[in-house]
Amino acid sequence: MSKTLTKPPLHIALIHPDERQRLMLNNALKGIGATITSGESWSSLAQHPLRLGGVWVLFDIGEETFTAVKQLRRARERAFWGVLILGQGEVSAQHQLTALGADAYLKYPFDFNSLSHQILSIAEERQPISNYQILPQQVAAGLDKVWARFDKLSYYQLLELDQAAAPHEVKARFHQRSLMLHPDRHRNIKISHPPVYNRVNAIYKRVLEAYQTLSDPLKRPLYESMLSLGVVEWNRALEERRKEILKISDDVEIQFALANVLSLRSRGLLKPAYELVLKTHQREPGNVSIKQLASGYEVLLELASRDPEVATAIEQQVAP
Amino acid sequence: MSDDIVVGIDLGTTNSCVAVMVDSQVIVIPDEQGHRIQSSIVSFIKDGSIIIGNEARQELVADPRNTVFSAKRFIGYPFDSKESRKLRAQLPYRVVRGDDQNSMIEIRGEAYALPEISALVLHRMKDLAEQYLGVEVNKAVVTVPANFNDSQRQMTKLAGELAGLEILRILNEPTAAALAYGYGKNLDAKLAIYDLGGGTFDMTVLHAADNVFEVNSTAGDTYLGGDDFDNRLTRVILIYLQNHYSFNIDKQTHLRGKIKHIAEQVKKGLSRIDKFQLTEKIRLLEYEEPVELNLLMSRELFKKQCEDIIERSFKICDDAFSSLSFSPKEIDDVILVGGSTRVPLVREMVEKYFGRPPRTDIDPDEVVAVGAAIQGAMLGAPFSIEQLKHNPLLLDVTPVSIGVMTIQGICEVLIKKNTAVPCEESKVFTTTVDQQTEVKIQVFQGESRVADDNIKLGQLELIGIRSAPRGEVKIEVVFEVDTDGLVSVRAKDLDTGLAHETRVKVSTGYSEENVSKMKDRLDSSGLGAVAVSPKP
Ligand SMILES: Nc1ncnc2c1ncn2[C@@H]1O[C@H](COP(=O)(O)OP(=O)(O)OP(=O)(O)O)[C@@H](O)[C@H]1O
Numbered sequence A: 001m002s003k004t005l006t007k008p009p010l011h012i013a014l015i016h017p018d019e020r021q022r023l024m025l026n027n028a029l030k031g032i033g034a035t036i037t038s039g040e041s042w043s044s045l046a047q048h049p050l051r052l053g054g055v056w057v058l059f060d061i062g063e064e065t066f067t068a069v070k071q072l073r074r075a076r077e078r079a080f081w082g083v084l085i086l087g088q089g090e091v092s093a094q095h096q097l098t099a100l101g102a103d104a105y106l107k108y109p110f111d112f113n114s115l116s117h118q119i120l121s122i123a124e125e126r127q128p129i130s131n132y133q134i135l136p137q138q139v140a141a142g143l144d145k146v147w148a149r150f151d152k153l154s155y156y157q158l159l160e161l162d163q164a165a166a167p168h169e170v171k172a173r174f175h176q177r178s179l180m181l182h183p184d185r186h187r188n189i190k191i192s193h194p195p196v197y198n199r200v201n202a203i204y205k206r207v208l209e210a211y212q213t214l215s216d217p218l219k220r221p222l223y224e225s226m227l228s229l230g231v232v233e234w235n236r237a238l239e240e241r242r243k244e245i246l247k248i249s250d251d252v253e254i255q256f257a258l259a260n261v262l263s264l265r266s267r268g269l270l271k272p273a274y275e276l277v278l279k280t281h282q283r284e285p286g287n288v289s290i291k292q293l294a295s296g297y298e299v300l301l302e303l304a305s306r307d308p309e310v311a312t313a314i315e316q317q318v319a320p
Numbered sequence B: 001m002s003d004d005i006v007v008g009i010d011l012g013t014t015n016s017c018v019a020v021m022v023d024s025q026v027i028v029i030p031d032e033q034g035h036r037i038q039s040s041i042v043s044f045i046k047d048g049s050i051i052i053g054n055e056a057r058q059e060l061v062a063d064p065r066n067t068v069f070s071a072k073r074f075i076g077y078p079f080d081s082k083e084s085r086k087l088r089a090q091l092p093y094r095v096v097r098g099d100d101q102n103s104m105i106e107i108r109g110e111a112y113a114l115p116e117i118s119a120l121v122l123h124r125m126k127d128l129a130e131q132y133l134g135v136e137v138n139k140a141v142v143t144v145p146a147n148f149n150d151s152q153r154q155m156t157k158l159a160g161e162l163a164g165l166e167i168l169r170i171l172n173e174p175t176a177a178a179l180a181y182g183y184g185k186n187l188d189a190k191l192a193i194y195d196l197g198g199g200t201f202d203m204t205v206l207h208a209a210d211n212v213f214e215v216n217s218t219a220g221d222t223y224l225g226g227d228d229f230d231n232r233l234t235r236v237i238l239i240y241l242q243n244h245y246s247f248n249i250d251k252q253t254h255l256r257g258k259i260k261h262i263a264e265q266v267k268k269g270l271s272r273i274d275k276f277q278l279t280e281k282i283r284l285l286e287y288e289e290p291v292e293l294n295l296l297m298s299r300e301l302f303k304k305q306c307e308d309i310i311e312r313s314f315k316i317c318d319d320a321f322s323s324l325s326f327s328p329k330e331i332d333d334v335i336l337v338g339g340s341t342r343v344p345l346v347r348e349m350v351e352k353y354f355g356r357p358p359r360t361d362i363d364p365d366e367v368v369a370v371g372a373a374i375q376g377a378m379l380g381a382p383f384s385i386e387q388l389k390h391n392p393l394l395l396d397v398t399p400v401s402i403g404v405m406t407i408q409g410i411c412e413v414l415i416k417k418n419t420a421v422p423c424e425e426s427k428v429f430t431t432t433v434d435q436q437t438e439v440k441i442q443v444f445q446g447e448s449r450v451a452d453d454n455i456k457l458g459q460l461e462l463i464g465i466r467s468a469p470r471g472e473v474k475i476e477v478v479f480e481v482d483t484d485g486l487v488s489v490r491a492k493d494l495d496t497g498l499a500h501e502t503r504v505k506v507s508t509g510y511s512e513e514n515v516s517k518m519k520d521r522l523d524s525s526g527l528g529a530v531a532v533s534p535k536p
């Protein structure tokens, strides 16, 4: 830590059932210049609103610790909380806790130097970008907002675009984001603040991915259908659908249309989906696959027209 | 102040050029004689001094064994590759096998690595900039053909470091050209960059809008260029000679080189005028007096001889457009780069292909260095919202696919060519034998499905894997391409989430020991840090 940088404030929440241990850790950690809140159990501190950018130091006492890590990881600001576990070093617990999202596991007995070193590096890894005051506040706040929900944001949310956005709007928004986030714009912090640089880079990569999907006339409708169906492993599913479509026809217009059929269908818009299939069929009347698709829709529509209950069921039935 | 200066260097096969941006103006830096272009030639003089650039040109004829040209053609090709073998056959200087399969150039019993030769050229460019600006220059953006692979880029970067330059970016030549063309124009246009140099051809399609230069696709051939024209004309001249004189071609030591030189003059002459009267005296072993070479060359003849070569470039253009949703005819501006685009037939055929005349208002020799200088200034600029909005941004792509070798020797592509950088792709590897503690993965770059037909980037070794029944350990390997087009790899144990120890050995790299040897040699030649090449 020899860098001359604006160090953001550090908060530590220390949980240990044994008071003497707590005191000892407390004293040992005074040197690193943090505000420390300590308690005997997770439940005693769970309600404590740790400010953004804190590190939770938990003693591994089994079940309760698992719950704590899980809850911390589920919380809204989880992206900015570091979790460090102190424990007896039982291998399976160690694996489980890191799998749940703990940043590190320190085995008893440890020396205090390595404890403070770990805390500092976790803090650095997890600090909100705004705390560093190296990027304009407005940019930093925007990045933190994205980072807090990074894994949950849809591509549309990430780019702050409406689902109906036109291709040129997608492009313009991507350009605007690129001008701010591209790694070339952050060369100066690459060496001085690697954790910030890495985070900006990760966000930019996702932005790029979003653009690549939303600007692709085949992938975008497929992504939309995954989105409305709530498919979790959508990346793989999308690739499978894409391959299926490519097999049906070499005509790109037909490929785009079929992707749109799926998108309509996933939103329960059965009739428009059917009409699009028909139109596509006219373009390539000899195509058996499209013909089959059309008759499939005819059956569905026929069923739906006869029985309103079936109609609702079809609309809600998710698999296209 | 000098800390902020970033020069842009076009390190060409035949010619190099250096430029710098001062107060939003780009200056192409001239040498002592006012020349803005330098020959990429390095000549090692008997007394131990080294001549670099235009002054070394005369040594091509005077001392061909100790004068190195076209070093860039070799860079990144292992000694035993067919490319290297083919090149060696035509060169007057000696190429030998170095450590780690690299080609080395042997001068008076001493072997030089290719990055060392490039370093000398870069050093000359750095010198020119320092003399002109009157301050020290430590940072540069250096350009490479878009089709350069990872090891060629690595070596170019190494050359820069050897020359005492921090390389802020390895930039693709066509992208640089586009930036030079579009800078400050507030374009919203689709651009095609047609770059025909001495030895390589690149086609790059990009879209400039909102101050962002976004590369859509790039394609190229590392063996297509002005050299091919020269070879065809050389053949014509040799046939003429053989028809008029009787001599044994294999016995004439420097004839081919000399004729090739003449052929290039003819070619350039035909760029200026319709008909070129060639009158030369040639020495032949079988004749006491030099023989007469009297030949009227015409553009018509040039067309007959070279049309198919130019035709080949459009196959590559087709390739670049094949993945795009628009056709060549929809391009807004066609930009010519490289000396060979001065050939009128090239311009004519380009016009036909794109359905519009190419831009002729930019200097094809300087445009790449100018673009590099602009990019250098952008990368050197501090972060501020104002700058961000005002400064142009380049978004480039990977020119070559990256993959790993699977069991049957098949190359499984992980990152497709023309993917925007930075990008990353991951793949999960597992053990195939019980208690296996090491996994080796071969990484390749290229478009062939057969791994061995591609260029091997290196071997990735996952070591210290925890001992378990086969298939139980799952390691995620992430392949990443950064904005320099350089590849890196990291691995993570999926069960523990811990970073995994890896080793990547790049087969065409140099050991640290060899690199420090290169550094020492440059320093002791007086060129490592400060010296200036001798004045003529
Ligand atoms: N007036 C001209 N007419 C025809 N060809 C020319 C003319 N001037 C230069 N050339 C050719 O251009 C080629 C050199 O071009 P250029 O300097 O762009 O290449 P380079 O940048 O060194 O190579 P590369 O970009 O492939 O690394 C040579 O083959 C040369 O003969």
Ligand SMILES: [Mg+2]
Pocket (backbone or CB within 6 Å): B010, B012, B013, B173, B197, B338, B368
């Ligand atoms: Mg060039």
